[in-house]
Amino acid sequence: MERVIRVLEYEKMKRQLQEHVSSSLGKQKVNQLLPSVELDEVKRWQNETAEGATVRRLKGHVPLGGISDITAHAKRAKIGGSLSASELIEIASTIYGGRTLRKFIVTMVEEEEIELPLLYEYAEQIEPLTDVEREIKQCIDDNGHVLDSASPALRTIRQQVRSYESGVRSKLESITRSSSTQKMLSDAIVTIRNDRFVIPVKQEYRSSFGGIVHDQSSSGATLFIEPQAIVTLNNQLREAKVKEAREIERILAELSSHVALVADELLTNIDLLASLDFIFAKAHYAKYLKATKPKLNDTGYVLLKRARHPLLDADIVVPIDVELGGEYRSLIITGPNTGGKTVTLKTVGLLTLMAQSGLHVPVDDESEMAVYKQVFADIGDEQSIEQSLSTFSSHMTNIVSILDKVDFQSLVLFDELGAGTDPTEGAALAISILDDVYNRGACVVATTHYSELKGYAYNREGAINASVEFDVETLRPTYRLLIGVPGRSNAFAISRRLGLSERIIEKAKEQIDSETNQIENMIESLETSQKSAESEWEKAEKIRAEAEQLRLDLIRQLEEFEKQKERLMKEAEEKAEKAVSKAKEEAEFIIEELREMQKEGLSVKEHQIIDAKKHLEQAAPKLTAQQKKVKKAAAKAKQNIKAGDEVKVISFGQKGFVVEQISESEFQVQMGIMKMKVNKDDLQLIDRPKQVETKPIATLRGSDHHVKSELDLRGERYEDAMRLVEKYIDDALLAGYHSVSIIHGKGSGALRKGVKQLLKKHPHVKGERDGGMNEGGLGNTVVELK
Incomplete structure (x- = not known):
């Protein structure tokens, strides 16, 4: 295998893959990567990469920041070693990064109901370890500095250190500001040598200050002297700093002991985070290569x-x-x-x-x-x-x-x-x-x-x-x-293109036997035929694509035309109805007046009233034969259409069968080999098949029992829902259905999982799938019955 990996440049491919990892953990996984020879293992790995690609496609990023390889830190703490502040903050950062990644994946699965079973399996195993992270961050800041609040003793000691430092600096600054001493100094500053505060004194004034010489310049002209006046203060400061260092050591040792208690969980987390980083690196590499899952x-x-x-x-x-x-x-x-x-x-x-x-x-x-x-x-x-x-x-x-x-x-x-x-x-x-x-x-x-x-x-x-x-x-x-x-050999053709004499080429051909020439001619013919076939196929494919686009455009234009026609007719009818309504009101008012006049003894004939009404009715708008036909069809379409009914799609003039009702106003209709969504107003009911009930079925369900092609479980308790599903499948089988829908909604996903588990075990269920975009999506399961 080693030789195969080398000659096929597998390691070069791995170097490309390494560019997509987010931490040293993922890099280690890439370094250890080798092909598997077990089909089940390869399938799992491929599915992991596919899930990683799904996450990157939906979210665009994965929170892998702050994660580092803390294996050595955890192992040293486990055997009683004391960790440094920077090592402890790396542990806290990795704990936080792991918890963030865990929440990211769990939220996608549990709240957004995205199918990521393998990533979810990894994420669920990550231990949050919130207490250890909080203890570390309460004592150490992000830069690895132990905070004053780490312990009351450390706060007191650091207050003393600051007090002593202030006293020393104040004393030295008074010396540097004094006019009598400024000429003795190389520079009027306070500096530090050997962790003690000193001032730079010219060589010739060495004895003027007393105290201790801690250093000198490279030329020897300047001595860094701790004046006798601040030796005691510096000693007190030194002692306070020693106490500070001891208290910091104690705090780090205590934190290290807390890490030791969860060292095994940390090591498990590291392995899980390495696997997840590696999975997302594979997913990113797949995107880079425009690769697919085979x-x-x-x-x-x-x-x-x-x-x-x-x-x-x-x-x-x-x-x-x-x-x-x-x-x-x-x-x-x-x-x-x-x-x-x-x-x-x-x-x-x-x-x-x-x-x-x-x-x-x-x-x-x-x-x-x-x-x-x-x-x-x-x-x-x-x-x-x-x-x-x-x-x-x-x-x-x-x-x-x-x-x-x-x-x-x-x-x-x-x-x-x-x-x-x-x-x-x-x-x-x-x-x-x-x-x-x-x-x-x-x-x-x-x-x-x-x-x-x-x-x-x-x-x-x-x-x-x-x-x-x-x-x-x-x-x-x-x-x-x-x-x-x-x-085929192209030697003669290449030589001819490069200018070799035709005479030489012909003599060379004479040296080759006729059988070889026949083979070469046959290969040339095959190449020509294949190129021609490919060219014709490309042309045919182009024409097919254009025809398909034309068909879609015509369907769209027809739909738009029908909508426009319907809108204009509706507007005209509404306008006419308003005019007629107004005319009727006026006419009724006039007729009432005529009757009143008649009551009062004035000469008004009854036939005059009848004539007025007749003229009023004739004022109503007249519909053409086509308009009457469309209006009649629209009226029929408002009938109670159900799945299985034979209908006519008015806009296409084609007959078909209703497959299912998608919504209150939309149905899925099968016309020949084509299925499409049709508005209820565009359907005309032609016939409804009679339900044939046999005596056994009547005995089981009652003669008036009707089974719908879907079962709605929304709002049901889990146990009740499972019983309803089992009974419904039996009823659907008796009713002769081959395919039914079980509506469970999205929700927490518990009802959906329970339904799918029951269906997998049911002896009369051939298969099941999630609903499509027009079938309710993940909130609906479509079941095929045996």
Whole structure:
């Protein structure tokens, strides 16, 4: 494995990963990282990285500040050692950082109901250790200075120290300010030597002050003297500082003993924080690489979609598609030495090691990777001068070692298999080695420039050719991997482009047998056909995308048109109704007046009143046939529509069936293969299927019993809710439902977890999933019944 890690540049990849850790704890985890060969372990690691990526996507950051490696501090305290103030403040800071990270993750899971089971498992184990942190911070500030408030004795001692310092400084400053002594001083300042206050005195006035000489300048012209007048004060100050140091030692020892009591919890916290820092580093690295989580298997199947080598510049690297371990287990990449073959080989190898290390890999979604028990690689020039081995001998020594260990759970990578010796013998050896590896069931990717191996994949079931495309016009490889097309020699085409005489090229062609020429022509034809097919596919895909966009635009425009039409009709009706209402009021008033006149004996005919009413009714606005049709359909749409009803979507003129009611005014309707949300006002009820009740069902539920397609548990107690779910599933089965919804709400999540656990154990539940964006999200569980 060590050699494979070296040749596939796994350590370089780890150095990239280290740039994304937040502490020395995470860095240690990266240094210890090695691929796993256990599928379950790799799946857990991949899921951890996926959860870390979810946190970074939703929150943008993770609070990992203040965390440091305090392993040595905790172990020393555990065996009775006394810690320094700076070590203690590092412990307090790490405790605080761990508690902050714990709260961050727990809040996301418990309050925001984000699914992070693995991160939650780590976070819950972090001990808060609030008491120890508080004790340390009450005694030591963030700069590692022991505070006066650490103990009453320390406060008293420091007051004495300050008093003595003030007395000493005052006495010395009076000396430096005195006009009689200023000429004796090199400078009118008070300084410190050997922890005692002194003044700088010129050499010639040494005897004028008495006291003690503590130091002298480099030239000897100045002596730093403690005058006799302050020796006693300095002694008192010195004694007070000794007492201060002893009290600080006592305080630190006491705090260290408190740390010792929780040393095991601290060491556990450190391991948990290291794991979390490492997980979030992997997540950040995945974002940096634009990597995704691959599907995993232990069957040897690999499907890489647009895979990129992580160590190459993302702006220039050409993505490749690789499939291995399905219909074929041997991928033979042929063609001239253009540089692209080895990159392909290393991409497959390094991405395999990354996936087995729990890292997301730079591939498109829906890619799949195998967890191999062993990965072997023979790549590059391994010539050893010390062992006096040729290139061929070195390669063969390594290949022999590989063949001793390879089995059906292995991935083998051969670069320039059989190179370094006679072409005929080398090609024969390469074919024999490939056959042997294939017969053992291993997956193999091999590169070679031998033309004899071009026909290998055509004659072997389970093997396929591939090549790296070469642009003869620019004389450069495009690095595109062409699966199913063997590489062809471009020597003649390149020579022609470089100006070699056509006469020489034609003579060279005469030296090659007709069979080789036929193979080269066939490969050229394959390349042309593949390029043409890819070009046509790209055009078809572009047209399909444009057609889809056009369809969406038309649907949107139609919806907008119908809304506009409905709005205008509504406005016109309201306006007409207002006018008619006003006319009716006026007419009723006139009719009443006429009747009053009639009562009073004035000549008013009854037919005049009838004519007035008739003219009034004719004043109402007349609707066109289409308007009547729309109005009639709208009236029908206001009927009590339910799931299962046959309806007509008025705006589309299409019939369909109501799948479910989304809200009071919205339904999900199935029209052919298309499902869409439709407003209630846009639906016309056509038919409602009759519910057929058999005698057994009537006996169990009563002839008038109706089961809805959803169960609402909101507001129910936990135990009552579980009983309701069990009974509801039985009723739904009897009613013939294949899919039902259980609405439990989000809340604390306890009801949701209880429902999901019950459903997993129920014998008649085929599967369950969270509701989609239009189905209530995490507050709703959709159940498939057997």
